[in-house]
């Protein structure tokens with residue numbers, strides 16, 4: 001299996017996941033054109049995408065959901081809360097054929113081709129947000145962005161992944177000293193906000209230490225433009241890994257760029 005971020009952050013999120021046979025996009029927060037361009041840049045085509053999974057209805061995750069559905073008749077998966085909010089929300093995705101909509105439930109796994117998809121609830125200020133794990137051929141990829149905090153349940157869901165794609169949204173000091181209004185700072189920091197670099201470092205360390213397998217790659221994603229730097233997110237997580245993990249537990253660390261595709265992480 002492989003995973004590659006096509007676009008990451010508040011300007012638009014989209015992840016490509018593939019088993020070779022089956023190809024999935026998670027979220028369509030960048031423009032349709034941009035997603036097609038970045039897919040082409042990694043040698044893939046929008047026409048070979050089997051499913052579009054939506055995590056939640058925020059604009060940076062659904063921007064081109066309607067366009068992709070109408071133009072390429074891609075099947076869309078999401079919780080009822082997410083899809084209804086996306087279709088009826090303030091940001092208009094336009095009309096989507098009901099035949100393309102697949103309602104999923106947190107903790108109920110389903111198959112897309114030869115990939116087992118396992119959605120699980122995350123704490124975020126949206127109707128019914130989820131994150132997804134993917135399994136195929138005995139390998140697992142775990143993803144989680146847009147979550148205010150993680151707990152043992154989240155760790156359990158992501159455990160034993162070969163590759164992790166995790167939110168490292170903000171540096172808490174940059175956020176506190178930064179220009180965001182008070183209410184927005186509280187929102188980002190809050191239970192239904194975003195995961196800080198420090199929390200991400202703790203999550204990565206736990207997962208790499210507690211998984212039975214070796215986590216080969218970790219991609220840090222959904223970085224805040226105002227309250228983070230790629231180098232800072234990388235260093236925060238990397239220094240924690242160096243201190244707390246044995247050599248043989250350490251993953252290769254990557255940061256998903258904001259506007260272009262990331263490193264393509266492939267299971268061994």
Ligand SMILES: [Zn+2]
Pocket residue numbers: 056058124126146
């Ligand atoms: Zn969000």
Ligand SMILES: [Zn+2]
Pocket residue numbers: 009010013058060061146222
């Ligand atoms: Zn987001």
